[in-house]
Amino acid sequence: MPIGLANALAGCAARRLNIARTGLGEPDRLREYNRRMPQAPQTPPAKIIPEPIRKGIDVSINGKHFRHTGDPALPLLWYLRDVLRLTGCKYGCDDKSCGACSVLVDGKLKRACALTMTDLADKDVTTIEGLTKPDGALHPVQQAWIDEDAILCGYCQSGQIMAAVDLLTRKPKPSDADIDGIGNLCRCGSYPRIRRAIQRAAAAMHGKSK
Amino acid sequence: MTYAHDAGRRRFLKVFGTATGALVVGLPAMAWTPDELLGQNLISLNPYLRIEPDGTIVIGARDPEVGQGIRTAEARIIAEELDADWNKVTVAPLDLGVTDVGGEPHWTYGHQMASGSTSVPAAWNDLRTVGAAARELLRRAAAAHWSVDAASLRTVRGMVMASDGRKLGYGELAEAAAKLKPATNPPTPKPASRYTLIGQDAGDVDARDIVTGRQHFTMDEWLGDVLVAVIAHCPYPGGTLAHLDDTAALKLDGVKKVMTIPPPSPASPLGTQQLAAGVAVLARDTWAALQGIEKLDIRWNPGARAAEGDDALAQAAAAALQGQPTKAVRTDGDFAETAKHARHRFQAEYHMATVAHADMEPPNALVKVDSQRAVIVAPVQNPRATFDTVQRLTGLAPDKIEIKLPRAGGGFGRFLEADYVAEAVMLAKAAGKPVKLMWTRADAFAHDTFRPFSVHRLEACADRKNNLTGWTHRIASTSRLAGREPRSRGWLSEMHPDVLPAGLIDNLQYAWFSLDSALPRGSYRASSHAVNAFASECFIDEIAHGLKQDALKLRLALLGEPRKLPYRGHGGPVLDTGRLSWVLQLAADAIGWSKPHPHGHGFGMACHFTFGGYVAHAVEMSMEGSRLVIHNVVCAADLGRVVNPLGARAALVGATLDGFSTALRQRITIKNGSVVQRGFKDYPLATMAQMPHAVQVILVPSQENPGGAFDMGFPSAAPALANAIFAGTTVRVRQLPIWPELMRLL
Numbered sequence: 001m002p003i004g005l006a007n008a009l010a011g012c013a014a015r016r017l018n019i020a021r022t023g024l025g026e027p028d029r030l031r032e033y034n035r036r037m038p039q040a041p042q043t044p045p046a047k048i049i050p051e052p053i054r055k056g057i058d059v060s061i062n063g064k065h066f067r068h069t070g071d072p073a074l075p076l077l078w079y080l081r082d083v084l085r086l087t088g089c090k091y092g093c094d095d096k097s098c099g100a101c102s103v104l105v106d107g108k109l110k111r112a113c114a115l116t117m118t119d120l121a122d123k124d125v126t127t128i129e130g131l132t133k134p135d136g137a138l139h140p141v142q143q144a145w146i147d148e149d150a151i152l153c154g155y156c157q158s159g160q161i162m163a164a165v166d167l168l169t170r171k172p173k174p175s176d177a178d179i180d181g182i183g184n185l186c187r188c189g190s191y192p193r194i195r196r197a198i199q200r201a202a203a204a205m206h207g208k209s210k
Numbered sequence: 211m212t213y214a215h216d217a218g219r220r221r222f223l224k225v226f227g228t229a230t231g232a233l234v235v236g237l238p239a240m241a242w243t244p245d246e247l248l249g250q251n252l253i254s255l256n257p258y259l260r261i262e263p264d265g266t267i268v269i270g271a272r273d274p275e276v277g278q279g280i281r282t283a284e285a286r287i288i289a290e291e292l293d294a295d296w297n298k299v300t301v302a303p304l305d306l307g308v309t310d311v312g313g314e315p316h317w318t319y320g321h322q323m324a325s326g327s328t329s330v331p332a333a334w335n336d337l338r339t340v341g342a343a344a345r346e347l348l349r350r351a352a353a354a355h356w357s358v359d360a361a362s363l364r365t366v367r368g369m370v371m372a373s374d375g376r377k378l379g380y381g382e383l384a385e386a387a388a389k390l391k392p393a394t395n396p397p398t399p400k401p402a403s404r405y406t407l408i409g410q411d412a413g414d415v416d417a418r419d420i421v422t423g424r425q426h427f428t429m430d431e432w433l434g435d436v437l438v439a440v441i442a443h444c445p446y447p448g449g450t451l452a453h454l455d456d457t458a459a460l461k462l463d464g465v466k467k468v469m470t471i472p473p474p475s476p477a478s479p480l481g482t483q484q485l486a487a488g489v490a491v492l493a494r495d496t497w498a499a500l501q502g503i504e505k506l507d508i509r510w511n512p513g514a515r516a517a518e519g520d521d522a523l524a525q526a527a528a529a530a531l532q533g534q535p536t537k538a539v540r541t542d543g544d545f546a547e548t549a550k551h552a553r554h555r556f557q558a559e560y561h562m563a564t565v566a567h568a569d570m571e572p573p574n575a576l577v578k579v580d581s582q583r584a585v586i587v588a589p590v591q592n593p594r595a596t597f598d599t600v601q602r603l604t605g606l607a608p609d610k611i612e613i614k615l616p617r618a619g620g621g622f623g624r625f626l627e628a629d630y631v632a633e634a635v636m637l638a639k640a641a642g643k644p645v646k647l648m649w650t651r652a653d654a655f656a657h658d659t660f661r662p663f664s665v666h667r668l669e670a671c672a673d674r675k676n677n678l679t680g681w682t683h684r685i686a687s688t689s690r691l692a693g694r695e696p697r698s699r700g701w702l703s704e705m706h707p708d709v710l711p712a713g714l715i716d717n718l719q720y721a722w723f724s725l726d727s728a729l730p731r732g733s734y735r736a737s738s739h740a741v742n743a744f745a746s747e748c749f750i751d752e753i754a755h756g757l758k759q760d761a762l763k764l765r766l767a768l769l770g771e772p773r774k775l776p777y778r779g780h781g782g783p784v785l786d787t788g789r790l791s792w793v794l795q796l797a798a799d800a801i802g803w804s805k806p807h808p809h810g811h812g813f814g815m816a817c818h819f820t821f822g823g824y825v826a827h828a829v830e831m832s833m834e835g836s837r838l839v840i841h842n843v844v845c846a847a848d849l850g851r852v853v854n855p856l857g858a859r860a861a862l863v864g865a866t867l868d869g870f871s872t873a874l875r876q877r878i879t880i881k882n883g884s885v886v887q888r889g890f891k892d893y894p895l896a897t898m899a900q901m902p903h904a905v906q907v908i909l910v911p912s913q914e915n916p917g918g919a920f921d922m923g924f925p926s927a928a929p930a931l932a933n934a935i936f937a938g939t940t941v942r943v944r945q946l947p948i949w950p951e952l953m954r955l956l
Contacts, residue, residue, distance in 0.1 A: 071463070071497070078497040082438075087430035088423020090619075091496075092570055093651040097890040100570060128423035142421040149413040149856050152864050153277025154420040155570040155619025161421060180899035185890060187570045187620050188277050189867030191898045192905055193860065 059120045061086070062130030068117045076120060077101045077112040080127060088128035088158040092185070099184030102159035102166075103127050109166035128158035131165065141165050144201035145194075152188035160184050164198045173202055227388025233261040233380075234388070235344045258304075258319075258340045259288060261348075265368060265381030267294050270304040272319040273329040274591055275416070276621030277864075278920040279857035280329045282415045286853055287333050290407040291341025291399055294380070295368035301415040306593035306613035315597065315608035324591040324621055325733070326780055327821045327918030330853060334916050342397040344387070351387040352378050367406075402851070402913065411856035416617060428589050428616050431576050433644040437466055437492040439637050440499040442506055443653050444487040445884040447728040448513035451487050455507035459491055462505060464498030467491075469640055471633055484730070485629055486657050490637055496648060503650075515728035516883040520663075523880070524561070526725050527665035527686040535684065535721035540707040543717035545669070548680040552671030556753050560666040560745040562946045563877040564688075566658040566887070567734065568895060571619025572651055573630035577637075578644040579604055584611045584635065589618030591625040599628040603635045622868075623733035627659050652888040659732025660878055662688040662704070663725070666745035670715075676757045678768060680717040683746060688727035690737075704738035706779035710819060711746070713775040714768050714787075729880065735868065736921040739820045740928070744873070744946060747816035747929035752942065761815060761933065762798045766791055781822035781917075789848045789910075790817055793826040796846035796908050801828035808832075811841065812938020816929035823922030824848040824910075827866065827930035831938050836953070840870070840902040840931070845923055847907065850914035862923035863905040869927025871896035874949045 056069035061084060068079060080086045080103070089112050092100030101112040104126040131139040138146075141164050151157060163182045171178050179195050186194070228234060234257045260268040269288050271281035285301040288294075307318035321332035345365050352370035353360035355378065364371045371377045402408075419425035444451065456468035471488035487510070491502030549555060575588035584604050590596045593613050600611050618625055634647040649657075664687035671680040689704050703722035712718055734740065750768070754761040772788020794817050798804070807813055810832045817826035830842040845862045852858045875894045879886045887893040928946070935952065936942045945951040 074497050078495065081430075082495040082497065085432070086423070087426065090427075090570070091429065091572075091648070093890055095651075095889040095891050098570070098651075128421075132422045138418075138421065145421045146413060146417045149417065149860060151277075151279075151414040151417050151420055152860060153570065153620045154414075154416065154425055154617065155427060157420050158423045176903060180897075182898055185570070185895045185897065187568055187622075187868075187895060189864035189871070189901075190860070191867060191896075191901050192863055192903060194898065195903055 057117045057121045059117070059122070060124045062126060072116065072118045074117045075113055076103070076115040076117065076125065079117060080112060086127050086129050090155055090159065092156065097185070098156070098159075099163060100156050100159040102162040102184060104162060104166060107169065109163060128161060131161070139165065140204045141168065141197070141201040144197040144204060148193045148197040148200060150190050150193035150197040152186070152190045156184060156186045157190070160186065160194055164194070164201065167198065168202055168205060172206060174198060227385060231263040231385035232388070233344065233347065233384035235259040235340055258337065259292070259344055261344065261380050261384040263381050263384055265295075265298050265379050267292070267299045267368075267380070269299055269301050271301050272304045272307070272322050273333070274322070274324040274593065274615045274618060274621075275303065276324045276589070276591060276618040276625065278324060278329070278861060279414055279854065280324065282412050282857055283330050283853045284333045284337060285415060286407050286412055287337050288341040290405060291338045292345050293365035293367065294341070296407060296412070298368055303615050303617070305615065306597055308597060308608050308611065310607050310609040313607065317594065322593050325623075325626055326737075327823070327921045330916045330918045331822070338399040339396045342399050343392060346393060346397045347387040347390050348380055348383045350390055351383040355383070355386065408853050409851070409855065412854045413856065426616055427571055427619050428576060428587050429571060429574050429619070429648065431587050431616065432646065433576060433578055436576070436644040436646045437641055438494070438496045438499045439490045439492045439634070439645050439647040440496070440503050440650065441471060441488040441490045441633065441647070441653065442503045442508060443657050444510045445656055446510060446512040446516065447486065447730065447883070448484070448515055449487060450511045450513065451489065451508070452511045453507070453509040454489055456489075458507065459502040459505040462498060462502055464494040465491055465502040466493055467641060468502070468506070469637060471636065485632060488633070490633070492637065492641055492645065500650070512883055513728070518728055518883045519880050523663050523688070523725065523727065524665070527723075530686045530723040530725060531665065531667050531684055533723070536724040537703045537722045539703050539705045539720035539722055540712055541719050542712070543680075545680045545682050545717045545719050548717040549669070549671045552679060553674045554672040554676070554757060556670045556749070556756055558668050558749050558752055558944060560668070560748065560944045562664045562666070562741040562744065564663045564729065564880070565661045565734065565872055565876045566655055566878050566893065567620070567622045567624035568655070568876075568890075568893060569620030569622060569624050572654040573624070573649040574647055575631045575634035576644070576646045577631070577634040579635055579638045582610065585614070586612065586631060586635070587614040587616060588631050588634075589621070589625045590615055590628075590631070591618070591621045591623070595626065596628045596631050599632050600635055603632060603639070622735045623737075624659060626733050651890070655878075655887045655889065655893060656885045657730070658878075659690075659730045661734035661741070662690050662731045663727070664688070664741050666741070668745060668749045670749065670753055672753070672757060676759060678711070678715050678753070681711055681715045682719040682721070683742070684719070684721045684723065685742070686723040686725050688725045688729070688731055690731035690733060692724060692726075692731075705742060708775065708777040708779060708782070708785065709739075709742065710785070711768060714770065728883065729885070735865070736820050736924040739818060739921070739925040740869075741946070743816070743818040743925035744929045744932070747818065747926060748932050748944070751814065751816075751929070751933040751936065755936075762794065762803055765794055765817065777819075781820065785819050786824070789824040790819055790826070793817060793824050793846040793848050793910060796910070797826040797828040797844045800844040800846070800906055800908060801830055801842055803828060810938065812934040812936065814930050814933025814935070814937055816926040816933060818925040820922045820925050822850070822917040823919070825862070825922045825926050827926045829930045829934040831931065831934045833939060833956075838874075838900070838935075843902045843905045845905055845907050845927070846910070847922060848910035848912060849919050849922060850912050850917040852909055852919070853916050855909055858909060858919040859907045861919040862907050865920070865923030866905045866927045867896065867901050869924050870901065870931055873928030873931060873946050874900070875947050877947045
């Protein structure tokens with residue numbers, strides 16, 4: 001989700017104060033900001049030891065804020081899988097061809113293996129784990145996948161679901177040709193059920209928006 | 211407390227209670243093995259069935275899940291006999307069940323393997339008893355509680371009900387039931403007329419975890435203090451390391467060690483199967499290991515097979531087929547004599563390229579090993595073979611080796627092998643730390659255990675009445691079993707003597723000619739049935755056109771009156787020609803075989819008997835410009851009783867698409883002794899746009915015992931498509947992959 005102006009300001013202030021961007025909601029962050037605002041000191045401390053701000057890349061993953069301080073060339077795929085242990089995003093190939101690592105970056109479908117952390121500065125990433133609401137409620141696409149039993153081995157399905165979410169955002173009523181545009185590979189042959197799941201999700205989401 | 215469940219195989223059911231009052235039906239005490247270091251996902255239970263006081267039912271599924279839906283099917287079988295409330299069932303994977311009996315491994319769960327569509331038939335034999343035994347105990351516990359005769363009580367959806375309307379939930383009865391002595395004879399399974407779960411659709415038990423990204427495959431598991439390993443394998447089969455400079459790699463942040471995988475040797479940990487030479491980078495995380503591999507300065511010695519290539523193989527096949535067969539698989543009557551006097555003669559040669567498994571989850575393994583214990587987490591289809599490998603490498607006693615079986619991202623035969631597990635164990639031993647090994651996609655292609663290259667030469671003859679009187683099928687192949695351990699030799703020829711049309715044609719020869727190759731080969735979905743059926747089912751289509759006969763009528767005439775033929779291969783002991791005729795007829799009717807065909811549309815069909823299942827495919831296609839459009843596909847299958855139709859349909863649709871995808875574009879080429887393909891860009895799996903929108907599956911209702919489903923839909927899919935392509939384009943493609951050849955000929 002894009003950070004609003006006020007939020008961004010609060011974020012800058014927070015960064016100046018070296019408050020880790022911890023995914024607090026805006027009111028929380030402002031409260032934290034106020035709480036940590038330096039009060040007029042009663043007696044000046046004998047010595048101030050300045051603590052340098054750790055440099056890094058700020059990125060939002062599923063609405064939580066993180067600062068990556070390691071190798072800026074680290075692909076997002078390995079940041080998600082090895083650092084954050086968000087393992088729904090899968091390794092499948094070396095040449096950006098399979099789509100098993102599909103995620104949304106600022107709402108657009110991307111392959112996590114093809115992005116480095118540098119590309120992600122101040123971006124919002126949504127992974128398969130982020131589709132589910134905190135109360136466990138499923139995204140209509142996830143529900144449609146269950147209803148159509150579009151599973152087989154399941155390894156590619158989180159990527160397929162992310163691609164479907166992206167498609168339905170762009171085309172709420174996708175044609176067969178639109179669905180054909182999804183290039184994610186499935187080795188097991190779940191395509192017919194994926195197609196039905198996308199149509200089912202489209203119907204469910206369309207019904208809801210009315 | 212125990213009674214013999216299958217004394218012949220030394221397996222026992224055991225019933226016991228727990229401190230919390232749960233009823234457990236399973237197997238004699240193997241220690242519970244929750245390991246703090248392993249994540250919650252890896253804590254698995256030993257027994258088949260556990261009923262908690264709150265009514266929760268945990269079913270342990272013993273066979274590895276590779277996308278065939280076995281965990282769902284097995285749990286449904288147990289839950290059916292238990293009369294469980296399916297909504298209260300959770301399913302957990304079992305480890306490999308092994309105990310130490312005098313130093314030898316004793317397999318406590320019986321069948322634990324994902325191969326040859328055998329899991330459901332085995333579960334049908336073994337696991338119904340588990341649910342039925344628990345149901346009887348619960349019923350007797352309720353009878354004792356109410357002081358009534360147990361025979362007067364019914365069990366319905368997780369409850370025992372008395373004739374006067376009183377009822378008790380299974381959870382309430384669990385503690386009392388656990389204290390009862392089980393009957394001495396195994397209980398009788400339910401009659402099929404009382405089934406409420408078997409035969410009804412059930413979604414995959416892991417579906418919610420998969421769509422939320424919470425499902426853990428091996429790749430998603432970690433251990434504390436683990437080193438991530440990536441290996442640069444020698445690109446030449448049989449090649450060796452010539453030079454290594456790891457200075458630059460070791461300078462990288464996060465890279466901890468560089469180690470070599472020992473070169474292939476006769477004392478290889480896989481028995482006669484060899485490990486590829488390789489250099490492993492062990493690092494803090496995957497990215498560091500991947501970068502480390504890039505920084506290695508390596509040169510390889512090509513080994514003895516630098517000249518091996520596709521052309522050389524094709525020449526070797528042509529030469530072999532001129533000579534004497536390595537094995538005369540079957541000889542009935544006298545083909546040569548019959549052919550001399552025949553009215554019609556046919557001959558065709560089919561070439562099948564080497565193909566790779568291309569599982570979406572590449573080979574990988576998580577291993578912790580010390581002098582006391584080995585814990586193996588890996589995508590594994592044959593846990594016992596993996597166990598053998600680990601034991602050879604570690605020398606540990608059988609009960610000190612734990613093999614965890616997370617859901618695998620495919621299988622198709624690749625994970626029947628244990629080479630990647632062996633590598634991880636060797637690295638973990640040498641490094642003194644747990645190792646998480648990941649193969650790159652490029653390595654997974656270069657070091658697959660490939661489906662063999664083969665050339666099929668077929669001849670047939672027919673009399674004046676168009677009856678087929680003679681048939682020969684000669685195969686030259688780089689058998690997947692050549693060079694493997696002796697116990698596998700029985701199947702070396704990759705040809706079943708009783709595969710059709712054997713038994714239908716009086717003068718028939720099957721012969722096999724061995725070709726040599728340095729490439730490792732292995733099992734592939736439906737094994738040799740896939741390529742053998744492609745040849746024979748395309749050939750019979752060619753004969754039908756040659757005789758100006760309808761391909762359906764010719765097949766039905768050949769199959770003749772419904773009767774049972776002996777079948778010595780897997781899926782036997784008999785083959786029922788009537789069941790095969792019936793699925794052919796169903797597929798033909800559903801696709802509109804005998805109705806007028808739309809202009810430009812080609813219709814094709816094929817059928818095959820695989821591992822006990824009878825499947826026919828019918829395909830309608832057309833060419834739109836240079837695009838192949840598959841308009842309709844019917845897959846009619848008689849698999850015996852179907853435990854979970856939703857799962858069986860998924861398997862058949864998947865097999866159909868896999869059949870098309872593999873046959874259309876997949877090919878491994880060998881150049882200068884090594885594999886050319888390194889990724890999906892040069893090994894194109896079919897995309898959604900290239901595949902049919904739907905596959906119509908017809909399941910034949912059956913009272914026969916369940917036969918499994920995963921492999922059966924594979925062999926007939928590709929020849930049905932090839933036959934349709936001929937009907938639609940008049941181009942006969944006698945090669946796999948079809949697409950490049952079709953584009954050349956059109």
